[in-house]
Amino acid sequence: MAAKNSDINIPIFDGSDYSNWKIRILKFLQFKKCKDVIMRAKTRADDATWDDRDIQATNYIYSAITNRQLEYISELETAYEIIQKFDEMYLKKSTALQIVCRHNLENVKLKNYAEVSLFFDDFEKCVNELKQAGAVITEQEKLNYMLKSLPQNYSHIGDLIDVLPEKDRTVDYLKSKIKLKKAEEESNETSHDSSNAFRAETKTASHTKCYNCGKPGHFQKTVVPVLYIHKRSRSRIFWK
Template identity: 25%
Template sequence: MANIGNRNTTEGYSITRPPLFDNLPFDFWKTRMSTFLQSTDYRMWMLIQEGYSPPSREINGIKTEVAFTEWTFDERDLAQLNAKCLNCFFCALKSEDYMRVSTCKTGKEIWDKLCITYEGTNEVKQTRLNFLLHDYELFRMKPHESISVMYTRFTQIVTSLHALGKELLNYEKVNKILRCLPSSYDAKITAISESKDLNTYSIDNLLGSLIAYEQGVNQRNLDAGEKKKEKTIALRAHK
């Protein structure tokens, strides 16, 4: 997965500006963009989901678009929301992607075209989902890896699964994290399992507990190393 820890992750951190899609993993940007649209006006997100059609009337059995002057207040409001959707996308996309979608008339058209471009067809997405689920099942903490680094890798997989429609419940993630830890964490795993209800124990509390345990172990190892070093120096001094 591409590295997201660069300037692009902060480029669009604004409550008034859409997140810039520039060398970011699509699933990362997709989540940010959907959240931005929902927070701006949730009706914009509904237009992305359901689509938008210009106002029309059925005259003599034929559906005909009507002039702007005949639009109702609600119809003008929906048209304005669709225009805002278009503007959000056009402000967020680099020139290459803008050219792909510049002829689209609705936010849904742009969203669907970007999803097909970067995620592929449903068959391609299902294949990618299967690979990610495989990565999730085999996920393990690496030797000499910190809890924070391990959790970052874990979150990237979970985020990618979310972007493809696979939601993992909190208790599933908590249990997976506990199962991925090496044997050196067995005592901590047992303590958490016996003292906490894993069905309600939050992933944030688990992470904090594991980091605190890791720091304690590291400090004890450091102290033991210092004592061993001092003992070695003392023995050499007496020779």
């Protein structure tokens, strides 16, 4: 979708992401109390205000589409006909497109993402694209796709889901377990890095020799001074 129209505050429809645009325009027309005119054709039972509301809805739609889209529907008379035309153009089921979308969804793998939130965003985006292509995705099917996207060391999460009641086997539950597992991995990596840094520091210290006494593992300032008596004269005392 293109930029927003400041008057109606929804994105301008340019031929892409029609399903989301339609949701927005329907809500807006509902707010303006003229949604009914795009849901069905006019009947004899409708009152005299129908035509006024139809013109109002048509103008709102015109204001929310690009000139290219306007060319497709400019000869249509009613808001209902306009929406029907867009539905025919952009909501038609396409088997070929569904195959492509399913392939894209199957290629979304958690291991390819540094942040789990980005993984969730791309996964949901691919699911929505599949729906827009005309596919019907159940919660169980969506859950299975996400389980397949996980690496082998996450397999225990699938076992946890198998023992849950069917009503609790949701994508949201799976997401919560993935977040928890990811947080544990990041915590372990931090601890491992800290441990390696400590060992490296200890190793460096053990190979360092004091330039005063020549012994490894400390510096001059840590050497305890010892009393030294000159062999030739016991009266001359030095600190070493």
